[in-house]
Amino acid sequence: MYISVPATSANLGPGFDTLGVALSLRNSVRIKRSKFFSISIRGEGADNVRLKGNNLFVSIFNEHYRRLTGRQDKFRFTFYNHIPLSRGLGSSSAVIVSAIAAAYTAAGIGISREGLLNRALVYEPHPDNITPAVMGGFNVATIDGGRIYSIKKEMPKGLKAVVVIPDRPISTAHSRKRLPKRYTTQDVVYNLSRSSLLTAAIFSERWEMLRVASKDRMHQDIRMEGMPELFQLQKMALQHGALISTLSGSGSTFFNMVYERDAFHLEHLLQNRFPNFRVLTLDFDNRGLIIEE
């Protein structure tokens, strides 16, 4: 069995805990029934011994597989990881989503994409990463009564993501702690109106609205203070064609959306300016979770 899940950029612009998009950068895992349990990891995390000893994928997989089948079978897991760890590109969501999907598939029990999302919510209470990971495309999501309600828009051709992955993380725990506990009505309306406008802009493909619609007042500046060169990066990206330039998730990765014709120029400009960061031009992903039995 082969399972593959895309990277995601969540917290998109003003869309705190709400908006996310899937990127063509995938983690995959091949799973075979076996006499002995074994793990091999290639790519991101391959040199991290802890990931083998205390593997989140395996523990979620086993928990669900045992619950579904009542059995404790053994498997050989081979991971091919392309999503950087702890950089705000949804690597944890990819693990959670693929582990649950793998358990249902291995048990021979069907589960809808919506059902899978609701199972994943137990491990990741913010729906903006797991929803695009499962669905692909741009997604708007909310939680109501313990369930995710989401709507997807397929991303059209002609747009690219230029993502800039710093050489170090911003600590999520540290950043969350520094965020305000309460927001003024003015700041709420600032983000609420822009998150709604960003949604309208993407659904109606009114790209000229993205610059105004992608501004945030809830969390980005506070988090970016932990890595001040991100302010220069954002300024440079907006001066050179970025339609959206925003922290990916809680960072440290920066997500820039551009017309295809501007991607090459922006990628090289940012790579030259930030030689220690990885700069990748990616397509948007519209497939989400892929399962091959």
Next chain:
Amino acid sequence: MYISVPATSANLGPGFDTLGVALSLRNSVRIKRSKFFSISIRGEGADNVRLKGNNLFVSIFNEHYRRLTGRQDKFRFTFYNHIPLSRGLGSSSAVIVSAIAAAYTAAGIGISREGLLNRALVYEPHPDNITPAVMGGFNVATIDGGRIYSIKKEMPKGLKAVVVIPDRPISTAHSRKRLPKRYTTQDVVYNLSRSSLLTAAIFSERWEMLRVASKDRMHQDIRMEGMPELFQLQKMALQHGALISTLSGSGSTFFNMVYERDAFHLEHLLQNRFPNFRVLTLDFDNRGLIIEE
């Protein structure tokens, strides 16, 4: 010259100061150059003497006409008003928008709908009423650098608004004062995610999402405490086919969106239960401001 502007329901669901929709209930005015200034008012406000003496339309019209032409010509104004006053159906926005449009038309100077919106913002700092009044349809709007940025979705056939207009207003001033000054992150995400989802639902015509997407935690319940029967009204509407049941603007009118097939039943049910309130089934308006020279 003849100018006509539709009623609007703003603050739609969770879309505080952001989402609004135009309804097929219009205020019109006929304006003729004349030797003497005169006003006549038919319909809503006809019996209100103060509206003749201190007329907001006339003062905004004169202000703009004089600025644009340098002249102080006299006009005869005949108003045909169908939008109830002080009930959260956008009667002030209709006055502001039509007065500015009339002044430009009388002066023979063109103004775009966007330009008109930015002029209107001086008198009405919340864009969610004036935008649908000018544009028609469902609108998402934000303000950036003193300008309105908005995106419109034409409302399709097959949907109706069942609006319930109480026999008295909720004081806007009173209600605004009682609203919180700050909101918890949890409440912000509640509204922000639902306002975004409501936008996605309307743009993609996923009507089954509206029930969850139209819930609000920012202002409705607090305002409805000023007229507790509105809670019963909302409950009854949601039990009998309403896809959205929400305060219109800051009230006291209640806006219910239904499939056409459910409108007749809901209208009669609500009219019987609330005999002192006016219950109207309306189409959505997609034309917005109409000018005939």
